[in-house]
Amino acid sequence: MWPKERHQRILSLLNNKSLVSANDLAEFLSVSRETVRRDLLELENSGLIDRVHGGAVLANKGDEAPFEKRKNVQTRAKQDIARKAVSLIKPGESIMVDAGTTTSAFGHYLAKLAGIMVVTNSIDIAQTIKASGADIDLILLGGQLTSDVPATYGELTLSEIQRFNVNLAFISPVAIDADKGVFSYALKEAEVAKAMISKASKSVILSDHSKIGETNRVRFAETNEINYLITDSRVKPEQLKPFEKTGVEIISEKSNKD
Template sequence: MWSQDRHRRIQGLLGHHKQVSADELARQLDVSRETIRRDLVELEAAGLLRRVHGGAILPEQTGKEAPFADRMQVRRREKQAIARAAARLVEPGQTCFVDAGSTTALLAVELAKIPGITVITNSIDVAGTINRDGIEATALLLGGQLHSDVPGTFGELTLSEVARFQVDIALLSPVAIHAERGASNFVLHEAEVARAMIRYADEFVLLADHGKIGQVSRANICSCSHIHRLVTDSAAGRKPLAELRRAGIGEIIVAD
């Protein structure tokens, strides 16, 4: 069974029972307890559940997303591959929006290698990576309210500053992407920034590792028909990707 299928089954069981045990999940899905442990770690990092001793509960019972530092380490190798592939879509001299997230923090390392680009971002990590000595790129950090978890700016001031620009390409990384429900984030203020960046960009590229595919989170960003390109990793299943294509995503790029 693909990990995306297991994740959907786990979410379905959680939605019905409100809590699940790791042992019961391993029995029902016919996999090892270690496989279930990895699944729960990934789903928690996406904000779709909260791990507790022996199992998991719905995130609504905690109201919290996994810490940003933890999310930076989940599927890091896949995120680096996605970052390299996504950076190849940006041409020297272009202007781009980049939002705040664990995948886009790694993307900034690749964007810093492209001469003459301008990166407009609400991410402190992204701006810091671009704004270093010897980098032939420009970083513009959007103003706004700082949040304690994700190192970035959000709120009405951030949204108004986004509207001052029209860029070539927006490179954004949500918490989840689903064929029917589209792209979504865990919290509203992150989704609002993403929606604004999409509106003022000529092209929209979505970055999502395989653990985010087929998932749904709390705050909607956009439907699949608004996504020009999806960049994912080689562990993404053929069936979920085919569903996303049918839902209207223009092109899917699988990074290796």
């Protein structure tokens, strides 16, 4: 398939889905991820798309795809991650969870537990747990509503986080790289993630395969600050290999096979 034909197909797919990952494009086009990266770079240089989160959105649609759109991307991967993540929580433990589309999926699995404490800035997660009627000590952090993400941010949120000491912090970044660290798109999101990690005995990163080996705008943690990286079954062995010397415990079907 010639580059121009691939470019046409990429643009057509983006017109229908708003946001697609590089891995999904590679499968759709039957080419390598490196080929997709080159195609996306050419399309970005032409002003037709913006590269974000290891994938792309059409240009002139904002810097980051809307939260509700992102919830519908990599849904199977997010469910896969959520199932693995919930198994780390022991009865009676306390956890913090930040706001993100992956942690929103995680919230549905949290709602099946009982006897734990959940501290979150995510209104989406809080509503899911509340609606379930689960026996969970649920705390929604106060703060400002500043974007389309249904969550609280700002000085009040950061201040309230400091009041707690929890067993685990579950964080959903937009990118993680073994050498360069863990990233958010927005500063306000990075500040919350960093604060939650500082108040947890152990930190857990929930990241689908499309975000691994990528970087983004705001780093909130070094890789050696992370205890667990949970990803989905579509992650490639070469994506995980750089993490072997970081001390991070990787939880995925790929890592369990190796």
